[in-house]
Amino acid sequence: MTADANSKSANQMWGGRFAEGPDAIMTAINASIGFDHRLYAQDIAGSRAHAAMLAAQGIITDSDAKAIGEGLLAILSEIERGEFTFTTALEDIHLNIEARLTERIGEAGKRLHTGRSRNDQVAVDFRLWVRDQCDAAIQGLTALMQAFLAQAEDGTDWVMPGFTHLQTAQPVTWGHHMLAYVEMLARDRSRFEDARKRMNECPLGAAALAGTSFPIDRHATAKALGFDRPTGNSLDSVSDRDFALEFLSAASICAMHLSRFAEELVIWSSAQFRFVRLSDRWTTGSSIMPQKKNPDAAELLRAKLGRILGATVALFTIMKGLPLTYSKDMQEDKEQVFDAADTLMLALAAMTGMVGDMTANREVLKTAAASGFSTATDLADWLVRALGMPFREAHHVTGTLVALAEAKGCDLPDLTLAEMQTFHPGIRAEVFDVLGVENSVRSRMSYGGTAPDQVRAQVTRWKDQLA
Ligand code: ARG
Numbered sequence: 001m002t003a004d005a006n007s008k009s010a011n012q013m014w015g016g017r018f019a020e021g022p023d024a025i026m027t028a029i030n031a032s033i034g035f036d037h038r039l040y041a042q043d044i045a046g047s048r049a050h051a052a053m054l055a056a057q058g059i060i061t062d063s064d065a066k067a068i069g070e071g072l073l074a075i076l077s078e079i080e081r082g083e084f085t086f087t088t089a090l091e092d093i094h095l096n097i098e099a100r101l102t103e104r105i106g107e108a109g110k111r112l113h114t115g116r117s118r119n120d121q122v123a124v125d126f127r128l129w130v131r132d133q134c135d136a137a138i139q140g141l142t143a144l145m146q147a148f149l150a151q152a153e154d155g156t157d158w159v160m161p162g163f164t165h166l167q168t169a170q171p172v173t174w175g176h177h178m179l180a181y182v183e184m185l186a187r188d189r190s191r192f193e194d195a196r197k198r199m200n201e202c203p204l205g206a207a208a209l210a211g212t213s214f215p216i217d218r219h220a221t222a223k224a225l226g227f228d229r230p231t232g233n234s235l236d237s238v239s240d241r242d243f244a245l246e247f248l249s250a251a252s253i254c255a256m257h258l259s260r261f262a263e264e265l266v267i268w269s270s271a272q273f274r275f276v277r278l279s280d281r282w283t284t285g286s287s288i289m290p291q292k293k294n295p296d297a298a299e300l301l302r303a304k305l306g307r308i309l310g311a312t313v314a315l316f317t318i319m320k321g322l323p324l325t326y327s328k329d330m331q332e333d334k335e336q337v338f339d340a341a342d343t344l345m346l347a348l349a350a351m352t353g354m355v356g357d358m359t360a361n362r363e364v365l366k367t368a369a370a371s372g373f374s375t376a377t378d379l380a381d382w383l384v385r386a387l388g389m390p391f392r393e394a395h396h397v398t399g400t401l402v403a404l405a406e407a408k409g410c411d412l413p414d415l416t417l418a419e420m421q422t423f424h425p426g427i428r429a430e431v432f433d434v435l436g437v438e439n440s441v442r443s444r445m446s447y448g449g450t451a452p453d454q455v456r457a458q459v460t461r462w463k464d465q466l467a
Pocket residue numbers: 032036092118119122326328330331332
């Protein structure tokens with residue numbers, strides 16, 4: 001990037017009424033080329049659609065449009081080959097490309113900006129960019145859902161403790177736990193799909209803010225750029241950044257989900273839990289403690305929401321209170337969205353790799369599932385079913401049995417029938433059936449419950465949906 005900011009001459013693109021060039025510090029605060037060069041492909045696509053439309057409408061000649069179209073493609077390959085010199089004095093991607101176009105093709109280049117403004121130009125460029133990111137997020141989420149689904153399919157009936165308050169609650173199945181994340185990620189995916197649909201209207205042709213007196217065809221440019229239709233109000237078109245806010249909001253919720261599983265992995269991979277083994281590919285060692293295998297990727301994934309939510313809050317704060325229509329404040333939108341999108345895509349890829357590679361310790365999960373009086377609810381339910389006891393009373397009787405087991409230092413199935421009968425004489429030997437974790441999970445047959453049969457049905461449903 002050339003920092004030719006101190007040049008005394010006025011800006012070649014808009015400097016007609018300026019006698020002097022900007023202060024160097026003004027250039028530093030004003031220029032966005034340092035980051036919005038990332039919009040080059042979208043900017044060129046938008047300009048090509050605009051030029052073709054101008055010619056079709058007889059606003060510029062066919063030969064000018066041809067020169068513009070070819071010039072823009074040549075610039076595209078200059079940029080992609082790393083041969084393009086971005087210039088701070090030309091502020092942003094729009095002026096950089098337009099100036100280079102005129103340099104290459106002469107007069108015709110100066111006709112491209114007819115019936116257009118940088119306000120609708122940046123609005124369309126940025127929408128195209130965010131739309132692509134929605135597609136990338138949808139793809140990344142699908143891959144991650146598949147990784148969780150594969151885990152679920154492997155372990156539909158592996159038992160593990162289910163937690164509330166991170167205290168042992170009831171036994172559940174590994175498959176069920178994995179599918180909980182598939183549900184979350186499916187909602188994330190639908191949020192990106194939904195946002196994409198809503199943002200798919202083309203603001204190009206709103207011009208500075210009021211539309212244009214040239215006989216442009218906004219339907220044609222909208223169609224050429226893959227939009228469903230042109231936007232309906234020119235003022236809204238240049239001042240709207242809802243599409244970016246929706247992307248960030250969906251990204252934040254998604255990153256929150258990733259953060260929750262990341263936290264489970266940190267806990268589960270600890271020596272105290274040993275529920276899962278993370279592969280070497282997703283862990284790091286310690287430079288001092290040779291035994292360590294740290295879940296760094298999981299920890300970073302736990303943290304990434306901070307960054308994405310930070311970008312979300314930043315853009316809301318930037319947009320808050322802005323009067324119609326475009327204000328330069330809005331130039332601050334891009335770095336936030338770029339960083340959040342990069343972070344999200346990396347996070348999705350890392351989580352997909354980690355989930356694909358992790359191994360559940362079935363034996364450890366099974367032992368843990370049976371400890372902590374995890375089948376107390378099954379016992380209470382049995383008292384209701386077999387003895388017709390009101391649930392509240394059954395809850396109380398079970399509680400006293402748990403207290404007894406705790407005092408003896410054993411688990412519920414280790415109590416003798418005689419010990420149980422001292423609390424209620426009606427208790428029979430068949431009660432021991434419900435105290436086993438396998439039976440416990442098998443009995444949770446309510447729709448969406450943890451019973452392996454239910455989990456298998458959900459695995460089938462998701463396999464169909466992801467196929
Ligand atoms: N670089 C600007 C942005 O990102 C482009 C729009 C400039 N519009 C203007 N009226 N100065 O917002």
